[in-house]
Amino acid sequence: MDNSNFKKPILMSEYKKIINTSTINCKSINNNNNNNNSLNRKRKRTDGRESPLTIESDDHNGSDKPRVKYGELVILGYNGFLPQGDRGRRRSKFVLYKRSQHNGVKRSKHYIVQSPETTHAILDTNQHSISYTLSRNQAVIVEYQEDDNTDMFQVGRSSEPPIDFVVMDTLPGDKKDSKVMQSTISRFACRILVERNGAHRARIFAAGFDSSRNIFLGEKATKWQDSIEMDGLTTNGVLIMHPKGKFYGGNAKCGLWRETTLNGDVFSLRESRSAQQKGQPIKEESNILQDGTLIDLCGATLLWRSAEGLQNSPTKRDLEKLVDEINAGRPQCPVGLNTLVIPRKVTLGEHVNQPYVYLNCGHVQGHHDWGQDKTGARKCPMCLELSPVVHLCMGIEPAFYVDSGQPTYAFNPCGHMATEKTVKYWANVDIPHGTNGFQAVCPFCATPLSGSPGYVKLIFQDNLD
Ligand SMILES: [Zn+2]
């Protein structure tokens, strides 16, 4: 088989676009940092307020022909960009475009070998293969062949070339600059194959091919033979959750979390994340991604938005316009009587115009010391309820929105604003947490929601003069 085309770095043209865009982003962030560094190294919140304007230049690949977009993978917990800036294949979201040259693969033959290390398929770095180790001296090799109907995209922690989208562990809220000592995300976590023609269906599979185009499943990994085909699970697994109902529109409900196998079959969850025993096969469900499907890689959760679903969604510009509209209404602090401004860029220190929300009642006010007791709790001057307060800040990543409209709600406790339906949707979605638990989080910063219902309706006082 001639794989010379296969190995070509066909992504370069695509990456160049991405890199160009991100250079601009990095530059503005660096400038920002230079100004800040000398003043203080105080940890600053990394949210949409410092968002550099994204230049949406990636709709064309140098020619006038628009590129076919399959969809987007968006990491939960980032509000439009990584805190250190989007760079190359490390970014907060990855757009899947139709490749100029197909690079998908499909299963072909399989056979048993005594020593996989010396098997031709493993040694041949042009040959995609999966090696299932059965015992010290027995392995099943499954060879994969070129599939001219699909494009393949790989996701994982590795920065090696076969990984298109490099994903690191996501820490909630403002802990994002802390170091993760031990990552639970696999270096070659998963692969997604998208049909190049027709409906562009995207299927997800556990594990990705490494630089030698191999996947090794060790002796201890969970594996089995299903009639004639070998299949298996990766250590921490790849979990998927298809929402029940249409994601866009705001009427979908959280579905059940499942696990997908190396072959793309769907199973119920294991007892615990990396248990040896696989779950039950769920024949009636598939690994085809639908708009709003969540993919959990144990340490980071990705949201799949189909190109079709995104067509109805607000754009970043739409969301920025909404912020402008609220500011144009000149909301007022009922205590300081000053006009509040929802910022789009980071501001140093406490600004009188920075709006705060009282998380128990939703009253929006400026910075003041009224009603603050020794413990730091504050009594809201409007309703006299004791409540924690937090900066109000726009959720600016459009992919997380389930509808369009005014951002009249905010998540508790982080203060990210979004539409009512968006906030209510995410407050009811369970995200895998650690090895055995689930929790609802703010999609813009990954902070676990607190209290019930985990959000608050905002009450602005309009400027009366
Ligand atoms: Zn109040």
Ligand SMILES: [Zn+2]
């Ligand atoms: Zn948040």
